[in-house]
Amino acid sequence: MVLGKPQTDPTLEWFLSHCHIHKYPSKSTLIHQGEKAETLYYIVKGSVAVLIKDEEGKEMILSYLNQGDFIGELGLFEEGQERSAWVRAKTACEVAEISYKKFRQLIQVNPDILMRLSAQMARRLQVTSEKVGNLAFLDVTGRIAQTLLNLAKQPDAMT
Template sequence: MKTIPNAINSFNHIPLFKNLKSEQLDYLNGLAHTFTYPKNSIIINQGAQTQSLYIVLDGRLKVLASDEEGRQTLLAFLNEGDFFGELSLLDGQPRSATVMTVESTKLLCLTAEGFQQFIEHFPESLLPMLSALATRLRVLDDTICSLSTLDVYGRVARVLLSQAKEENGVLVTPRMTHQEIAEMVGSSREMVSRIMKDLRHGDYIGTNEHKQIILKKKLPSRW
C-alpha cells in the first residue's frame, strides 16, 4: 500500500517552494484541497485560462500537447510526488499542455487565489521562489538543447532515465508502452522497439511483473 505524503511534505518537494520556512509551508497546507479523479479525466486543457497548481498524491497522469494542425505529442507521465501547473500561479497565461489521468488519481490543489493570499501574508517568500523558478528554467533550457542535438537512441535513453525512480536500490520506470515512448521522442514505434530489444539483449534493461522497465546498469552512450 502506498503512503500518501502530507501536504507540507508535498509542497516542500516542489522547487518553487523548497526554500520556504516551516510556518510558510503550514500556511500553504491550510490553503490546499485534495480531489480524486477517475481514469481518463482531463485535469487541465491546453489553452484553458485556469490557474491552479496540482501535486500528485497518488495515481498517474500523462501530459499531452497539440500543434496547430491537431497533431498530438505525449510529453511526459506524472506519478506520485510530481506536480504541474505551477507557472500559471505566476504568469496567468493559458495552459501550455493538456494533463489527463491514466488511472484513478488523487491530487492536492492550490488555486491562484490561495497562492495570492499566501504571497500577501508572506511577501518575503517571493524572492526565494523566483530563485527556484530561475533554476527550473535553466534546467528546461538544457533539456531543449539536448533534445535538439540527440539522435533517436539518445532521446529514448533520456526518457528512460528521466522517468526512472529508485525503488529498493533499483531504477524503475512507470509502465510505458513502446508506442508511448515513441510519441515522447518523436519517432516510430518500430524504431523504439528495435532500440529496446537491443538494450534487453545487452542486459541494460529488463521488466518486472508490473511491466515496468528496470534499468539494470548504466545505459550505453551510443546505440
C-alpha cells in the same frame, strides 16, 4: 525518529489544509489546453501526463508529473493566461487544488511553499535545457537511449 512512522511535513500539511482535494480516475482530464488559468494543482497521489495536441488531434507527451509535483503554475505569474497544455491522469490521482488568489495570500504568511514551487520550476527548466542539448548534440539512437533512461527513472516505471 520512530521507525515505521511516516515523516510529516508541517509546511506541506499546512498548504494542503488550505486546498480542495479532488480524486481523478485514470485517463481523466484535469486541465484542458486553452482554458483560463485560475488554479494551481499539487499531486498528492498518482501521476499525470502533460501533453499538447495538434489541429488533427495527434498528441505529444511533454512530460510526466508525479506525487509531490505542482501543475498549472505558469498562470500564477501572469494574469489572464490560458492553459498551454492538457493534463491527463496517467493513474488514479488525488490532487490538491487552490486558486491563484488564495495561493498568493498563503505565500505572504509562509513563503516556504513558494520556494518549493520555485525549486520545481528550476528543475523543470534544467530538464528542458538538457532535452534541447540532446536534440542538438545526440543522434536519434542517443536521444532514444536518453529518453528510455529518463522514463525508467519515473516512480511508476516498469523495470
